[in-house]
Amino acid sequence: MNQPTVAISLGAFGADLVRAQGQASFIPLLVSAGVKRIELREELFSPDVAHQDLPGLAHAIQVQGLECLYSAPIELWLEGDTKPNPELQPTLDRASACGAVWLKVSLGHFNERCDLAALADRLAPYAVHLLVENDQTEHGGRIEPFVQFFAAITALQMPIGMTFDIGNWRWHDQLASDAARALGRYVEYLHCKAITRNAAGKLIAVPPTPADLQDWRQLMQHMPTGVPRAIEYPLQGDDLLEVTREQVALLANLGSSSTPHSTETETLSHV
Template identity: 60%
Template sequence: MNRPAVSISLSSYGADLVRQRGQGSFIQILALAGATRIEWREELLTGENPAQLAEATRAEGLESVYSSPMELWLAGQSKPNPELITALQRAQAFGARWLKVSLGYFTDNNDLQTLARVLSESAVQLLVENDQTLHGGRIEPFKRFFDEVEQHTLPIKMTFDIGNWHWQDQSPASAARLLGRHVGYVHCKAVTRRADGKLVAIPPAASDLQQWEELLRHMAQGVMRAAEYPLQGDDLVQLTREHVAALAHLGQSQRENAHV
């Protein structure tokens, strides 16, 4: 049985540690832990050399996703964010097969034909993520966007961030039902509310894994998934290995049942 691809968002190891050590220092950790993909974080880059990281990743048999904090659609602009072209080029320089961005301000006036032209000139696949904002973190704009994507047959998939829906009081279960067929990448993170009222990402409990299992039923079998929650401890290889195994197992029980 093919194991689903599991990625680790390098932000999971903490911004300070990642900036201090450099993102390339985590390649071997992920490879030893059994991950199949690595998610580069643009906001945590320091002096990394893209070509060297691309080569080191290939040498370890890993594929990569490039995460950019840019928004695809800017407020009051019909054309896609002009930074998209640069972001696609940067993703390619890092050897990434996927570029992850936020939706931004999507309206009925947005120009999807220009977006189609930009994407046709790149080998990198675009993944659009629900973030924590009012304009880019609710179900309704994503439903409209992916209806348009489908109508224009654009090569775009969704990054479904399970935890981010909570910032806008959206139901992850409803989101999975309505958007699941568009999902190409799942960002897994549990969320809790601190004493000061702020929501924060935390590692999953057994109950979270069970809920995630239900959400994945609405998505393609074996959909790529990633840890995007704190992975902090003395033995990062062992810790990462445990979480890779847990995430790889999600959705596999239904597959096993289908083969009984």
């Protein structure tokens, strides 16, 4: 039986390191660790995405046999606007240039006045599949707007999926279990990170404990079988390949009893 797809959001290696070394430099490590999908992070391109050789990056990913997902720090719906974010089109262009099959963005300020027909028109020319994610903002990190959004697009048979970020529900005291029951059927990509508070009281992402893994397995019972899942917690250590390989195996199986060492990582509002 084939194991589920495991991805790595490249921010897991630390924002500063990824910006310094470049996202392409992590491709060999991902392949060696058994990763099937790379999640590129637009905000981690240095100096910025405009100066990147995106077709070259697409080729580097393709020759290694990795699937590609492009993550962009934009909201699908801006506050006060009924039309989709005008940044969506150039972001779709960049995702396409990278050879991405999926584009992940935050939901943003969705309400019943948002023009879904305009969104369908915006997406129509592209082969890239759109995924919307719960983020850490008050408007984009609560369950109800996602229930409304997916009810609306389902009625219109619009092929948009959800990125379900397990940890982000904590920012506004939403229960991931409630979210999974309400939204699990729409989930096409699962962002995995455990959350704790650091000494300053700030919520931070950490690797999962065995109890976290068990909780995640319960959440996944509400989602499609074998849903692709991504590491979005810190991957750090003297032997980065071994650390990465161990964590990939944990997510692929979600049955290991080993407990990784917890370390902090940078978290951004859209992750």
